[in-house]
Amino acid sequence: MKGIIFSEFLNLVEDTFGLEICQKMLDENQSDGVYTSVGTYDHRDLVKLIVTLSQLTGVDAEELQRVYGKSIFIRLYQSMPGLQGQAHSTFEFVKSVEEYIHIEVKKLYQNANPPKFTFVSEKKAQLIMDYHSARCMSHVCFGLLQGCADHFNEQMDIDMQPLDDDGTEVRFTLNII
Structure with missing residues (x-):
């Protein structure tokens, strides 16, 4: 990391x-x-x-992770100037993480093992995605999603459901309110 x-x-x-x-x-x-x-x-x-x-x-440790994820979003966003202005919504940005950011991270750091997002479905006001990570830091991801929605000034309801017992796979459902 x-x-x-x-x-x-x-x-x-x-x-x-x-x-x-x-x-x-x-x-x-x-x-x-x-x-x-x-x-x-x-x-x-x-x-x-x-x-x-x-x-x-x-x-609570999970709450600390969520708050941390939310607070670090803008710092991580600013650290990738090539992304600024490329996405105009939370959904666009989240999709760019898998399509662009993680690919660039792997180019820069060959030993990097970023989390993986699998997009299950997308509608105009809903995005469902699965988060896969050996680090089991889904609560940080939850906070990052909240920080992203705040950045794009979108009211978002985010639901998080574990898909396994060890926390390596979690389904996020993002609904625009």
Whole structure:
């Protein structure tokens, strides 16, 4: 997982919960908190930070992931200037993730293993897609979808249903309200 994901998470923690909580979370995980945006790190380290933050704050780990996903959307969007202006809606953008972003990520980072989206159906006001990821971070994806809808100023009802017991496959149903 790219370091930008870690550094943005630390920024969110510090902004939301303060430097003391952020440092305590890092200390409890024996982490120095130094992540370069282009470095590659084990996603399990991020999961450990999220679990520790949940324990320190009493906020559910899944909710922390969702809030994080929502907050990082615009940063990730801005990091890919070739995409800006290419999509004009949440549905267009989400489809471009699989058609463009993940392909470009794999070109840049040959060992990258981004999640995969399979589009099940699309209607004018509804998109159904399956999320597949060995990292089991579907709640981050949920937040990213919320951040995307906010970016495009669309009112969106998003439903998330697990398709398996281990969280590697999840169906998202996006309905424009």
